[in-house]
């Protein structure tokens with residue numbers, strides 16, 4: 458924990474075997490989902506958004522079909538989400554993961570498209586589902602760095618025309634993976650390598666229902682690697698967890714860090 462983080466609340470008991478597994482680990486892979494960012498004020502993926510977008514189903518907007526039907530609507534939605542991330546701060550869970558890396562390799566493999574792990578100081582080796590801050594040309598794939606992709610400029614509008622690629626003049630698209638699209642090969646390969654090299658895997662804030670990403674902790678468990686889950690609710694990965702701790706990211710991870718440091 459950084460100095461300004463309060464001590465974790467009493468009563469969160471991390472099983473001693475889980476603490477020892479992390480304390481003794483040289484390589485830790487942390488697999489995170491939307492619940493990791495919930496205490497930063499960002500809705501989990503399956504919550505419904507409020508306000509301007511409450512009438513839209515996020516699951517319907519994050520699809521190639523939605524992009525084909527109305528690129529300006531989909532672009533505006535991702536710019537709105539990016540603006541919300543920019544207004545958010547990493548929470549005590551993000552910071553605890555960054556601090557955990559002081560004494561061991563901590564490799565973050567995230568399903569999240571926000572940049573809160575990076576802003577907390579973690580080494581994110583894979584954004585399996587892309588990033589809100591990596592728009593690219595929908596045709597030539599060239600990364601787009603133009604200022605009209607800057608979410609701080611977009612206002613609360615239901616439609617914003619996406620920018621045009623300066624290389625091939627095609628439409629620039631959000632840098633996220635939509636349902637039905639393949640995961641970026643380089644991100645998948647980095648994630649597989651991290652899991653394979655792990656002494657222990659920590660899973661935080663994911664329902665564990667979206668494949669192939671959710672298959673990675675399962676494969677680790679099948680290989681005999683310890684899996685420690687932090688989630689207020691059971692998930693589809695709970696059955697693969699050596700320890701499943703019913704607490705939130707911003708409470709459980711600082712408690713884990715404090716216990717690891719006490720040893």
Ligand code: APR
Nearest residue numbers: 490491492495501502503568662663664665667690705706
């Ligand atoms: N701390 C930890 N976990 C939390 C918290 C919290 N404060 N709040 C909620 N959770 C848990 C929920 O119990 C749930 O299990 O976070 C999980 C969020 O699940 P989803 O909303 O399904 O998000 P996620 O698992 O990341 O979805 C995976 O599916 O929708 C696609 O591409 C999208 O990356 C996303 C993927």
